Amino acid sequence: MNTTEISESPSRQRRKEARPAELMAAALELFVERGFTATKLDDVAARAGVSKGTLYLYFASKEELFKAVIQQGILPVLDQGEEMLSQFQGDAGALLEAMLLRWWEMVGSTHLAGITKLMISEAGNFPEVAQFYYENVIVRGRGLIRTVLERGIASKQFREMDVETAIDVILAPQMMFTIWRHSLGPCDCGKQDPEAYLKTHMNLLLNGLLTGEKKK
Amino acid sequence: MNTTEISESPSRQRRKEARPAELMAAALELFVERGFTATKLDDVAARAGVSKGTLYLYFASKEELFKAVIQQGILPVLDQGEEMLSQFQGDAGALLEAMLLRWWEMVGSTHLAGITKLMISEAGNFPEVAQFYYENVIVRGRGLIRTVLERGIASKQFREMDVETAIDVILAPQMMFTIWRHSLGPCDCGKQDPEAYLKTHMNLLLNGLLTGEKKK
DNA sequence: TACATTACTGACCAGTCAGTCAGTAAAAAC
DNA sequence: GTTTTTACTGACTGACTGGTCAGTAATGTA
Known part of the structure; x- marks a missing residue:
């Protein structure tokens, strides 16, 4: 059937x-x-x-297939993110936006996006894979954003803030958007396009992050 | 085993x-x-x-049990949220914070929090339940936040904004925090306490939402 | 105590699926 | 063309689990 x-x-x-x-x-x-x-x-x-x-x-087994799917799929993206971070010339706000856009191109808009939902769903059944994912994806991914924020704070473009929570506030809408497309997305077809969403999200975020007068 | x-x-x-x-x-x-x-x-x-x-x-069946778990579990919370919204006296910022705190008490800190993760994981396998959840939880829940934001904009406490995206930016960190506790949470035990997290989150948010001079 | 009712049990059945392996055929070696 | 190698197949098996139902015992009634 x-x-x-x-x-x-x-x-x-x-x-x-x-x-x-x-x-x-x-x-x-x-x-x-x-x-x-x-x-x-x-x-x-x-x-x-x-x-x-x-x-x-x-x-060798269904479980080995699962591990391979997670590990092979996502690691190259992190490598490329760290590469990009070390190369980028420009202010922290532009860098943050560039990184989120890049992430959308490389992950969010591809089949790889499903890994986020998959890992969340199955973490309880595969503690070792979850541990691997945590150390090699979550920690490294948060590290990328942390570097951007610290660079922005050092250059006075961003105000002082609780950096770890700020990372959550930046990443959570992206993650949820991704998860959404692979779960309840089909229920509301009227969802706006991803790039416009990302821009609006950035606008809301930056006006909470920037030190100077509010822009726009 | x-x-x-x-x-x-x-x-x-x-x-x-x-x-x-x-x-x-x-x-x-x-x-x-x-x-x-x-x-x-x-x-x-x-x-x-x-x-x-x-x-x-x-x-009658495993699937009926699943439906009952979702439907019976979450609906009373929405009822109570709408009740609270209609009663509250005070400015929009305080209302927003009160609602998020309330949500934490009633859902986030209880077993009900798991429903979020469960529904995301299983939406694909139960389209009818997903549809029900979308209409009766997502739509109603977003409606609560929308009302608060519109009240704040009308009273000039909040600036003009794309309300729908703002709802995402407000809810996403809460959702992710909840999902986290039921998936990869066990991997990083050093997670801060929920109430402090919520306060910091609110602070970051409001400084992006408020019209006047930045506070704090 | 005797009888009736019904909430509850657990052995059982029928269908499913991860994992196996003897066999097949495509390519390579000669 | 003949033989060897090996990527690939799919029927099979054994363990597992959703769902059933004849039987058991707790409770109510007289």
Whole structure:
């Protein structure tokens, strides 16, 4: 009743290199849609265009597949974020906006965005993966924003503030927006477009963060 | 290996009135911890101190139990919020803070907080329940904040703003904080206490919302 | 004490799905 | 063309779990 299929590819193909990435992509989609336990490996394999047996050639178990989806998917984004931070020339406000936009392009608007919801849903069932995610995604991600804020405070562009809470206030709307699209989003189709949302969000934020006279 | 037990109550008891609430409470806890599919009805029954057969005396199916947990749990809170809004005397800033604090007392600090995470995780698998939750919780909840903001704008305490986005910016950190406690929370035990967090959050917010000179 | 009612139990059944492995066919080696 | 290698398949199995129901015991009634 619920089985996903591709129903193409008349004959069997041998593509050892491409399989793992294709399987992880299929798994990510289904894990995000249905959750880990509710996702059947037959469906993952079918969506990737192979049989379940093939899946087991590349991943030792369902849990290993889950770990691979989380780890392989998100780490490159953090690397790139840290790279960007070290390169950027310009004031802290522009940097903050650039980073959030970049995040939207690389994660928010792609399938990777679902990892946020997936990790939140499944953290309780996979404490070790949750620990990994916390140390390698949450801590590093917050570190990026912390650096921007501290740079802005040092240059007097931002006022003094409780930096850790400010990080929450900056990130939470982004996270919620992302989570929304993969959960209750389908219930309200009249949601505005992401870039406009981000601009308005930034405007509201900066007017709470900037030291000088309020702008706009 | 994973079965939850109570291992008390030597003899069988007959308590028709109390069973449904006890079963829903047990179900909420386990659904939040493990997700809907990963939760076994044997475990729910065991945690409520009854056998699985008893569960089926009060709920027609696992899905009906899920619906009951969501619907019975959260609706009274919205009623009370609307009641409070209509009674409150005072400026909009104080009202906003009072409402967020109230929400923390009634939901955030209780087991009900888990419903947020649960609904986000399972929305994809239960579109009808998601629709119900959207219309009866999300829409009504946002309506509460919208009223407060509009009252503040009318009285010139708050500046002109994009109200819908402002609602997101206000609610998102609260939601994320709640979700956090039921997902990755155990990974960072050094999290600050909720009331201090709420105060700091409000301070950051108001300085972006208020029309006059910045306070503090 | 005898009988009736019903909340409750837990063994059971039927369906599901993670994981296996003997077999197949595509590519490579000769 | 023949043989070898190996990526891939899908029928199968065993464990698990949602849902059932004949039976049990607590409570009420006389």
